[in-house]
Amino acid sequence: MRGRHRRKLGDVTMSDKSTDAYWKANVRIITISMVIWALVSFGFGIVLRPLLSGIPIGGTDLGFWFAQQGSILTFIVLIFYYTWYMNRLDKEFGVEE
Amino acid sequence: MDQFVINLIFVGASFALYIGIAIWARAGSTSDFYAASRGVNPIVNGAATAADWMSAASFISMAGLIAFVGYGNSTFLMGWTGGYVLLAMLLAPYLRKFGRYTVPDFIGDRFYSQTARLVAVISLLVMSITYVIGQMTGAGVAFSRFLEVTNQTGLFIASGVVFIYAVLGGMKGITYTQLAQYVVLIIAYTIPAVFISLQLTGNPLPQLGLFSTHTASGQPLLTTLNEVLVELGFNDYTGNHGSTFNMVLFTLSLMIGTAGLPHVIIRFFTVPKVADARKSAGWALVFIALLYTVAPAVGAMARLNIITTLYPNGVAGEPLAFDEKPDWMLNWERTGLLRFEDKNGDGLIQYYNEANPPARAIEEGWEGNEMVTFNQDILVLANPEIAQLPGWVIGLIAAGGLAAALSTAAGLLLAISSAISHDLIKSMINPGISEKGELLAARISMAFAIALATYLGLNPPGFAAQVVALAFGLAASSLFPAIMMGIFSKKMNSAGAVAGMIVGLGSTVLYIFTYLGWFFIPGTNMLPNTPDNWLLGISPLSFGAVGAMLNFAAAYVVNKMTGDAPAEIQELVESIRVPKGAGAAVDH
Numbered sequence: 200m201r202g203r204h205r206r207k208l209g210d211v212t213m214s215d216k217s218t219d220a221y222w223k224a225n226v227r228i229i230t231i232s233m234v235i236w237a238l239v240s241f242g243f244g245i246v247l248r249p250l251l252s253g254i255p256i257g258g259t260d261l262g263f264w265f266a267q268q269g270s271i272l273t274f275i276v277l278i279f280y281y282t283w284y285m286n287r288l289d290k291e292f293g294v295e296e
Numbered sequence: 297m298d299q300f301v302i303n304l305i306f307v308g309a310s311f312a313l314y315i316g317i318a319i320w321a322r323a324g325s326t327s328d329f330y331a332a333s334r335g336v337n338p339i340v341n342g343a344a345t346a347a348d349w350m351s352a353a354s355f356i357s358m359a360g361l362i363a364f365v366g367y368g369n370s371t372f373l374m375g376w377t378g379g380y381v382l383l384a385m386l387l388a389p390y391l392r393k394f395g396r397y398t399v400p401d402f403i404g405d406r407f408y409s410q411t412a413r414l415v416a417v418i419s420l421l422v423m424s425i426t427y428v429i430g431q432m433t434g435a436g437v438a439f440s441r442f443l444e445v446t447n448q449t450g451l452f453i454a455s456g457v458v459f460i461y462a463v464l465g466g467m468k469g470i471t472y473t474q475l476a477q478y479v480v481l482i483i484a485y486t487i488p489a490v491f492i493s494l495q496l497t498g499n500p501l502p503q504l505g506l507f508s509t510h511t512a513s514g515q516p517l518l519t520t521l522n523e524v525l526v527e528l529g530f531n532d533y534t535g536n537h538g539s540t541f542n543m544v545l546f547t548l549s550l551m552i553g554t555a556g557l558p559h560v561i562i563r564f565f566t567v568p569k570v571a572d573a574r575k576s577a578g579w580a581l582v583f584i585a586l587l588y589t590v591a592p593a594v595g596a597m598a599r600l601n602i603i604t605t606l607y608p609n610g611v612a613g614e615p616l617a618f619d620e621k622p623d624w625m626l627n628w629e630r631t632g633l634l635r636f637e638d639k640n641g642d643g644l645i646q647y648y649n650e651a652n653p654p655a656r657a658i659e660e661g662w663e664g665n666e667m668v669t670f671n672q673d674i675l676v677l678a679n680p681e682i683a684q685l686p687g688w689v690i691g692l693i694a695a696g697g698l699a700a701a702l703s704t705a706a707g708l709l710l711a712i713s714s715a716i717s718h719d720l721i722k723s724m725i726n727p728g729i730s731e732k733g734e735l736l737a738a739r740i741s742m743a744f745a746i747a748l749a750t751y752l753g754l755n756p757p758g759f760a761a762q763v764v765a766l767a768f769g770l771a772a773s774s775l776f777p778a779i780m781m782g783i784f785s786k787k788m789n790s791a792g793a794v795a796g797m798i799v800g801l802g803s804t805v806l807y808i809f810t811y812l813g814w815f816f817i818p819g820t821n822m823l824p825n826t827p828d829n830w831l832l833g834i835s836p837l838s839f840g841a842v843g844a845m846l847n848f849a850a851a852y853v854v855n856k857m858t859g860d861a862p863a864e865i866q867e868l869v870e871s872i873r874v875p876k877g878a879g880a881a882v883d884h
Contacts, residue, residue, distance in 0.1 A: 218870060218873070218874065221873075221874065222873050225873075226784075229385045229386070232381065232385060233381075233385075236378065236381050240374045240378055240547060241544050241547065241548070244370065244374055245540060245543050245544055245547070246540060246544065248536070256507055257506070257507025257508060257516045257517070257518060258507065258515070258516025258517060258518030258519035258520075258521075258522070258534070259507075259516075259518045259534040260534075263367055263370075263518075263534050264507065266367060266370035266373070266374060267362075267367075267370050267373055267506070267589075267592040268503060268506075268589055268592070270373075270374050270377070270378070271373065271374070271377045271581075271585050271588055271589055272585070272589075274377055274378055274380065274381050274581060275578065275581050275582055275585060277381055278380065278381060278384045278385075278574070278577055278578035278581060279575075279578045281384060281385055281574065282384070282571070282574040282575050282578055285389075285571070285574060286571055289571065289875055289876075292874075293876075294874040294875055294876040295571070295875060295876065296569045296570060296571065296875050296876060296877075
């Protein structure tokens, strides 16, 4: 779907429509990432911890693991996924440096 | 070899390295001084950001903070790492595209307003100066403990070293010393942690050891820790004993505050490309996580270690006798950070929760907890001794603690000095200043900032302990929302942004001062700082997130009333949203 907006390399000016589409795609991936960001920290790590109490892990439960380890590891994965996704998006829209 | 000599060798060698880097990485232009000429490799910048971010508090205090509260203080782990996701996605790439040197530079230009620039400069100065006090006192303490000099002498040595590399090299010198400091601090933190994890669980990775079987008891480490704590009348380690609402709000405040701290943001101005700014944020978090995932393991294991030292025959058996204390206890008693008192005169150390003494304590003729002082910072500093590691590991911890304090201090000092020389002098007072003149002004501002920080480190204001809450509160409630709206809302105008910053800043400062006293002067608080007096149960430490919401709301309303930003500003926002063309924006 994004392929429709593909530009040739060296095409400096983008139409407004194309800029909008690029920005919309960016905001979309940010929104999805933020949902996961909140889910693993505020969700699994704090508010939803009682729901995960049935899943034991090393003397405690999954919520404790998310609060002290899992959320941090997820944050790292999120940033690198976003970086990879945006590099691809930049190229598709011909806006990479 | 004498421990003092070992410490001296480690600290001396690390300082020689920093000064060597300073001479190699001298700054020749303002671009060098403010942004290392934007030529820093993104992975190197990640490591430098990690050192810039991880302060004396992260290195020395965090494991202790978690150890004595348990699950409830996971807020620090999530809050101080989650902010990097916000940085990577919401701020850093676009600010790098904008291509300026400071945070007020962006706010002033994007909101085409000297008022907005000035408000940003003021909040930057308040938060960075309060933050740097803690680093300077931390460096002084670390010096005095490991090198047997007075606090004052320690502080002067630390300031002298920072002076050499920060004034000479600016951001360029700071970047490469921070890289070296990261290597020193992460090795110093990890080695004792690996040994302790091996001793307690047989697993060399502390992150896994935390959830492994405790060799001595044959059951999971955390189960054992929960059992002994409950037996002694304390809360269990893994349970939630606080307000879930405040936990969420506090974590959010730390996350937003982290993303809004100028000394962290300016690190992302040093990489060559927009794509590098994203990548660099990921690497920064990898390097931070190497310490932050180890810290909770260090906390839990050290707490268990201390209890098993005090109860060598198990918590149901006879406690340790006063004349059988191990050497590390005697060493730390001399510093005053650890203190015992035989209240019931039976020659044994009874350690229980004083607020909730278990039944057996009363049977034994207990007259109060006999480990009367245990400073939380000991946990990390005494770790090598508790685990009976060789003397060079202690020397390493000394160098690591100093690296953590100095690297953060240098980053803060650069944020302060560039706000003065670039935003106040170049942008507001004397726009015609030459490149050479601005570089000189930058060096003089840096020297001035170091002198101020040294003075405040020697004469810490009474509120030094509270300032971290203020720094994060201000960053969360003023700078973060303003920058974010500047990128994500094309229409946001100057009146809206200024109103938002003032409402966010004002409400947060007012709320904190209401409970902690005006300018933190004891006795001037208008309401007692207890949960039943808090507005809707919100702790003053957690208010930053609320201040940020108020900032967004005020900006939205005022923007609706005063009309959208002019067309050329909306075009500027469109241009910072795409990476292409970042190179051209460097010079100005």
